[in-house]
Amino acid sequence: MEQGRKSPGYSAADQMVVSAARRINDGDVVYVGTGLPVMATYLAGYMHAPRCVVILEVGIIRTSPGLLSRSIETLETQTMSDSLSDLFYVSSMAQHGFFDLGFMGAGQVDRYGNVNDTGIGDYYNPTHRWLGCGGANDLVSCCPKTIIILRQSKQRFPERVDFNTCPGYLDGTPGAREAAGLPPNTGPSMVITNLGIYEFENGEMVLTSIHADAGVTLEQVKAEVGWDLKVSSQLEETKPPTEEELFTLRTKVDPDGLYVDGKRAAPR
Amino acid sequence: MEQGRKSPGYSAADQMVVSAARRINDGDVVYVGTGLPVMATYLAGYMHAPRCVVILEVGIIRTSPGLLSRSIETLETQTMSDSLSDLFYVSSMAQHGFFDLGFMGAGQVDRYGNVNDTGIGDYYNPTHRWLGCGGANDLVSCCPKTIIILRQSKQRFPERVDFNTCPGYLDGTPGAREAAGLPPNTGPSMVITNLGIYEFENGEMVLTSIHADAGVTLEQVKAEVGWDLKVSSQLEETKPPTEEELFTLRTKVDPDGLYVDGKRAAPR
Amino acid sequence: MAKVKTLKEAISDNVRSGDTVFISGMRHGAPSAAIHEIARQRIDHLSLIYCLGMTSILLIAEGLVDKMYTGTAAQDEKTNAALQRARSLNKYPVFEEYSHFGICLALLAGQMGIPYIPTKTHLGSDLMKYNPNLTEDECPFTGEKVAAVRAVVPDVGIIHTQISDAEGNAQKWGSLGVDRPGINASNRVIVTTEKIVDSDVIRRNPNNTIIPSFRVDAVVEQPFGSFPNHLAGCYNGDTLDFQRETRKMEDLEMYLKDQVHGLGDWNEYLEKRKSIKGRDYLESLKIQNPILSDPVITGF
Amino acid sequence: MAKVKTLKEAISDNVRSGDTVFISGMRHGAPSAAIHEIARQRIDHLSLIYCLGMTSILLIAEGLVDKMYTGTAAQDEKTNAALQRARSLNKYPVFEEYSHFGICLALLAGQMGIPYIPTKTHLGSDLMKYNPNLTEDECPFTGEKVAAVRAVVPDVGIIHTQISDAEGNAQKWGSLGVDRPGINASNRVIVTTEKIVDSDVIRRNPNNTIIPSFRVDAVVEQPFGSFPNHLAGCYNGDTLDFQRETRKMEDLEMYLKDQVHGLGDWNEYLEKRKSIKGRDYLESLKIQNPILSDPVITGF
16 A cells, blocks of 8 residues: 655655654653654654653653664663653653653554554454554553554554554543543544544544645545544645655654654664 | 669660660661661671661661761761662562561550550640651561660550550550551561560560669569560570670760760750 | 742742642752741641651741641640741641651652552551541452552642752752652652753763653752751751751741841851851861762763 | 672572563663573573563573563564464463553562552553453542552562672663662562672762662673663664574574574673674674763762
C-alpha cells in the first residue's frame, strides 16, 4: 500500500510526522514513546515548540531537542538532559497528571481508540504477536491527551481489538473509562496516520482531515478502516509539510536517515 | 534519682551506653535513633564492631563511625558516608527486613515492650506530651531485634502505656504482633536503662542484669518498675565499663562533651 | 527568566490561605528564609508537612497553622511558648500523627497520584486509632493485614537547594529526608536556592536534579536561605540561638517583632544576625574543609 | 575484599536454579557479561525481570527461562529463533505481561516489603485479565477503583555500574530505568562494575550510590561489562551485530556455540569481538567527547 506519494517532495510518512509535530504546543510536557513520536517531538522542538519538555520512560527529561538515534535510549539521548531520573519518577509524574500530552505508536487501534500491542486472535494461541505495550498503557491511562501515530491499514484498524492493551474509550459508552477506574479527563485525543487525522467524538474515532495533497482520497481512507467510519462534517484537507518543516526534519531531526518512510532503517 | 554513682570512674549513663554498645555485633546493620543510640553505636564502631553499618532515618548510611554532633542530622554526620539516600529508601529497607537491629530511645516502655512517645492520660487532653515517635514506630515494627534505651523511673515503666506509639508485644498474648499484621519475627529484644538490662520472655519484660558495680540493687530496680517485675533465674551483674570503653567514649565518641550523664548538654 | 522572583513575590504568588504546604529538609537545607516570609505575610489556615521542622514554631506562634501532619513536633503546651501563643489566638493546630515513614508514604502516594499506599508499619499502634489518614486494609492477593496510608497532595511545596537554573531545574545533594516525595507530590513548587547557575551546570550532572523545571513555579536566589540549618557543600548549621531566642514567651514575642515583622527580607535578617554575632559570623559557618567529588562524566 | 569475585564465581555462588532474577538496565548499562555467564553455566528454571532486555534471548534460547515478567518482549514465535529453540527444548517460557510501570511497581512493592501497591494504570485493559499479579481493589478511604500490583521479590538482582568499591557500594549514573526498585528489592545482589575504586571515591559523592555495601553479595570488576549496550561516562552501544548474529536459527546456534559456550569468560568475548571488528573496535566505542560535571562539594 503506497498511497500518499503524489507529490515528489515528501512521503506519507513525512506528512504523518509533520502533522503530529504541529499538535505539540510550545511549553507542552510530552511523554514520548519510541520511534515516530520522538521524531515528531524533536521536529516540534526545532520548529514552533522550543520549550516543549521531552519525557522518555527510562527517566530522561530534556528541554533541548536531542539527537535522534537508533534507539530511544542511547548516550545521545541522555547527554545534556535537564534531569536523568528513572521510570518510577516519570510514571509517577504521569499518573499524578503533571503531563500535557502522551505520544505513542500502536499495533492496532479500534473504533473507540483502544490499542492492541499484544496479539491477534486467542491470547494463548495468537495469529500475530506484538512486543507488548512497554510504557504505552501508562501513557494513555494517565495523560490528559494522547496522540496515537501509526501507518494505517484495515488490519490495523479493526472495529474492536482482540486484546485491549492500552485502553481508549473501551466500548464507547459515556463514562466507561471513569467506571473502569481510570483517571478522569484522560484518553486518546487524536490518531494520525499516513492517510489522515482522526479525533474522538463521544468516545468514537471520527475522520477530521485527509492528506489530500499527498493524493489520499476519502475512499482510500474508508477502505483501510474496519468499521463504518464516521466522517466529520468539517472534514479538512491536511496542510502539507512546509519546506521548512521538511528541511528541518531531514537536516536536524534525522540527518543520518535513520528513518526511511516512517520505519527504522535498521533494527532497534 | 541518682542511683548508679558508686564508682567514681563512670556514671550510670556510661554504663547504659557501654552496655548497649556491647550488643552490637561486628557487621550488624543497625537502624539508629537519635541521641544515646548514636553514641552507643559509634562506641561499638570504635571498639569491637568496626564493620557495623550505621543507618540514620534521614537517609545516611555509613560504615565509618562519624563524629557525634548536637543533632543526628549535621554535615559531620553526612560527610564521607557510603550513601546519602532518603527516608523512603532507609525505611523501605527496614520494612523489607534487611536490617539486623533497631536501636531507639523511648518516653515510656511497658511490661510488654510497648513504647509511648505520645502522651500520658487522655489523648486529647494529656497530662504530659512527648514529641511523637519520629521513625521509632517504623524501626520496632520492622527490625528483627530492637534495643530500647532510656533512663528508668517508675513513671516511665508503667504496666501498660496510655498510648501505644511503637508496638511491642501488645497485650502480651502469643502471636499478638502477627495478628495485628506486623512482620513476623520482629519486636523489641532488650531494654537497657541506667539500672539494669531487660530481655523479653513470651512477650514480657524480664530483668536479666543489674548494674551492680554502679551500686544498683534489685530493690532499687523494682522500685522503679510499675508492675510486679519478673526477674530472670539467671540474673547477672552487669560487667562494668572497661577503661578502654570509657576512654573511647570520652576521647573518640564524645570528645566535646556534648552529652552529660546521658542527656544532651544543649538543646537539639 | 520569568520564573525568577523575589522571595516576597514567590511566596505571595504561590502560598495561599488554606493551603496544604510541604516544607522540605529534615533539618538539612530546610527553607528558613521562606518560612520567615510566610510568617511575615501572615498567610493563614495552613496545613503543614514539615518533618523535624524547627522554624515551623513561628507559623504556629502566629496562629497561621490549622493542621500539622507530624511524626515529631513539640506538643507540650505547658512548656511551649509557640503553642501557648496559638492557644491565646484561638488558633491551636490539630496534630495528625504518623511515624516519619507514614508521612513519607502519604507524600509518596501523593507524588504517585494514587489515593493510598500500604505499609506494615503503624499496625498495632494507637496511631491507627487517632489519625483519620490511617486505616487497616488487606492485601487482595494474600489477605494479609496492612495499614493503608492516605495520600497527601500539598497545594504548594518549598525546597531550598544548593543550585538551580533560572527555569527551576534544581539540584540538592546530601541527606534528602522526605524531600523527593514531598516536593514532587506538590501541585505548585517554589525553589529557593543558594545560587542560580547556568543550565549548562545542571545538564552536566543531570542525575542530581531533584525536580525538573516543568514542575517549578518560582525560583528565588537566596544565599544562606536555610540558615540556621546546615546545607551540604555550603554551610554548617547553628540552631542554638534560634532555639534560645524563641523558647520563652517574651523572647518569642520579641523575635517575631524584631526579626520577622521588623525586617523587610532575609538579607536584612542575615545582617541582623551578623550585627548580633559579629561581622564574620556567617563566613565562619561556611564549610572549612571542603571535600570535592570526582567529576561525573557523561557525553557520547 | 572478600566480596570481590570472578564473574564465574559471582554467578555460580548467587544465581541458582529456580531463582527469580532481576536484570538491571533498560538497555542503559544492562549487565551483558553476567547474562552470558548465566547462559554459559546453564542455570535453569529462571524467572526473569529484564525490561527492554536484549541479551535475554540467549537465556530463552538455551531453555533456561520458565517465566518472563515483561512489558515488551519478542513473543512472535513464528519469527523468533530464540523462542523456536526454547519450544524445541520444551522450555517455552510463560509471559506475565504488564506495562513497564506495572513491572516497576511490582519491584517497588518488593523493595518496600509490602505485598502489593495500587495504581491507576492497567485498569480497563486486558492485561488485568491475563496477569495473575494484577487485580482490582478499592481505596479504603475513597472507595475509588485501583489496580493492585502484586510485589515481586527477586531472589537475586544483577546490576552493572560505572564504579563500585570492593565492599559493594556501587554508583551508577545516567538514565536509571527500573534499576533502583529492582536491585533494591532483590534478596541477593551481584554488582558488576567497570572499575573497582577506593571507598574514598564513593564517599566523596555518596548521593550517587545506587546500592550500599550491606546489600551486596559479590563485586566483579568487568570492563565493557555492558557491551554491546551503552554506559554513561564509559562507552556507546553497538547492538546491531548482536541482533544480526542471533536473529536466524543457524546464526543463533553458532553464537551460542562460539561466543557463549566456546569462550571461557567475558574478556575472551571482548577479544573475540575485536578479532571480528578490528583491534580498535572497543576503543572506538569509548566516549569521544566526555562532558565533566562540576565537583559535588561536601564536608564541614
